[in-house]
Amino acid sequence: MFHWICRRTESISGFVLFVCCSLIYEKTCNAFSIEKSANFSLITNNSEITSSSNNYFGYSFYVKPLLAGQATLLIGSPKSIKTNTTALNQEISARGDVKKCVLDLTKEPDVTCSSSSPNREREISDDSSILVERDALGLTLTGSAVNTTAVICAPLRGLDCTLKHNSPGACYISSDFGQTWSTDLYGPESDCGATLDLMFLLDGSASVGNTNFNRIKSWVNSVALHFDMKNFANIGVVQYSHYDAQYSLQNQPYIVTEISLGQYDNYEDFRIAMNNVQYQGFTTFTAQAISKTTLDFEASPRFNEVMNTKVLVLLTDGRSSQAELLQGVSTDARSKGIIIYAIGVDNYAVSELQTITGTTANVANNDLIYGLNGFTDLSSIVDPLQQSIVSNIDGGVTTNNTNPLSQAESGMSVTYLDVSFIL
Template sequence: MASLKISSFISSVAVSSAVLFIIVLLQNCKVVHSFNVATHESGLRFFLSSVARPNEINKIPSLPEDEPPTFFGYNILFHRARFGGGVNLITGSPKRMNPANPRSQHLGPERYNSSKTQGSMNACVIPRSVFVREDSHRMCQELHPENTEPGDGVGLSFAINRQGHTVTCPYPRPKDCDTSRYNPGFCFLGSRGGKRWSGIQQNVNFDCPVNGLDIVFVLDGSQSIGGENFEKVKEWVLQVIERFNIDTGANRVGVIQYSHFYEGWGLDDQPFIKTEIALGEVRKFEQLRQHLTEVSLQNYTTYTAHALNKTVMDFEDSGRLFDPSTKQVLILLTDGISTDKEYLPYSAKYVRSFGIQTYAVGVADAVQSELRTIATGNVMSNERVYQVGDFSDLADIVERLQGDIIENALEGFHSRSDSNKLSMAQSGFSSTYGKRMVIYQFLTYICDWICVKMFDHQIISRYVLC
């Protein structure tokens, strides 16, 4: 008897839960009459790109053979007007060549270029009947912002909220700046479900960011280098600096040569840890070339740790060490063992504590563990470490070194200031208004089975909108 009462209680709870679920569902969901984008032996039905044209044989709209695809239907969402009105299927055509000419992908004498597409969005009215078999084919209305440019790819990502506020975020518009490739992301803003556009979001800067770069070369001037090889080192310095365009004034360069250290003398008084070119002293590349020709090899020992300490002083004297819009880079080149190697970990850490990014270039017999200590402090990592077998091979690392500096110092390096850490970010690539509308597909299988049996269609999609 007790078990019967328990079973009855459980059954009543289950029924009550099911009824409650249905009530909640009806309160929060609006059923959009199901539709299908169906394939049939006679072609595609219901929603068609504006590029589609009637076939000469059976009059069924289709994409002409000579027309490149627009990627119509790449991305979809539903939009129902807040106050009355029907429900639209909003879809993207990110490969639309020119939305002002929706009937063709070709622009007069110009041919289609997939990397230069402006893109577009489309609004397609959803039929109100579930099982409507229409012989007519619905064309979709073009929705595209003004002021789009080739390469934007509008329709790749977009969102519309219940009030009709619309946002679509195209591809970033890349620019080649002096020291980097800038990718300013942005979004177009609109209303009425994309039928009216107000322009590009505010506070978008399409100009190259003003980021200064201070580079100091710290060159080993010990006897083991040799005069002939030192000339190769100076030529290598010029090759690196030429890639960073110091003529604009945003980027500056300095050169320190080091060898011996005299105990009891201050760093400013050391004759063999010498600032050959003060940071920012030379503002033109040809002047830098002339100054370097006058620098001769010191021919002494290798006090690398003390040279690193001297470098911090030069950065401080430059006046931009604590400027958040300027990044500091130190490039040290050596070919052997440091005379003061016991101080090297402390000096290298001291340099990095100022947010100065260090690169270590070793030639011939340079000690790898010392190079790693200078670059990052991690003796197990080769990050920002370069090694070549001979001075003649220095030219082989110029391009890699430039790329490393741009990637780390200008785009992703975490210094003492975070004010510029997102200046190179590709913001605006994706868009959303949050989870106000959820698509439920729990009726899909039943509806699909009925539609297939009744109309012999292959169902692609069907939704209930909540």
């Protein structure tokens, strides 16, 4: 059973060229195939094209007349797959492709085709590779009627983000009819939209002790494991104990940035660095530590980005030295968009944690405060804390951030005008 879709081009030195697509049904839907008029000889004799019967070669195409008797075609095959892909994974692995075929009407038949796809290779994590592969490049294809400009789209281009799977789509433009392609017209596939700057502020005072500080380090690693540090989260760590007024906040010997925001873009390197943090001892100057951590946030290149969420997680086991300063420094941090969580262990002061977070509810009913009886209880709040942080991101309960292109599927339809193009 054949269904034909034909398109007539302009006359080429006396030739009238028709390009047709046929959708062939057997037991399952096989492939579109391009044919040319006269005796409709198949031009799919190219080994690249016939290597897969389900590549939908010819689903989209664009014809550009050249010299007398010749034309060049850009032909999309949106279900084209990588070589060596198993049948089981063909549907989810379809990257798509575009072929550039030169059609000579003075010979019967004489067609040469080669791949003309944009270079889309990029580093992606193993967890997201299958989803990213589902591009369907070549689902839409168009070009100029007066020059060699062509546009090809991959509307199913996706990105596996920490919070959800985005489907922004992507389009490429070529000024030389597929010889070279620009970067994405909109480029949304490299952007998950929401990002996170997360700082842990850890009490390293004498009352914590070395054994419990090791528990704290393991807990930080457990929370960090939930976040994608390559595409989504910059995570840093500050340890604090004593404050010395003769030094500036950035040069305090015992209020130290152990890991700066974005220093590591993978969990394993972060975990090793966290395990190497050395316990300090001494006092508990929490207010000064909050001020220092605020400066670290401000140093982030993402600090003023609308889609970036800033979260400070403070962990302390006791009462603060110079507690009267907590109100001012905490208010300043929150006024700069920093969401503060406060975790008290054992001998903590609830009133101080409320001041720091800017809340009045008791611990049992406070989303920003966690009260624990001992450091062995830290593991019980790993999941609740992670889920609460996520709730504040990308349109969560605390922010109004949204990414209007995250599910746009740009390029699902495309029309090129010689003054512009419309997606």
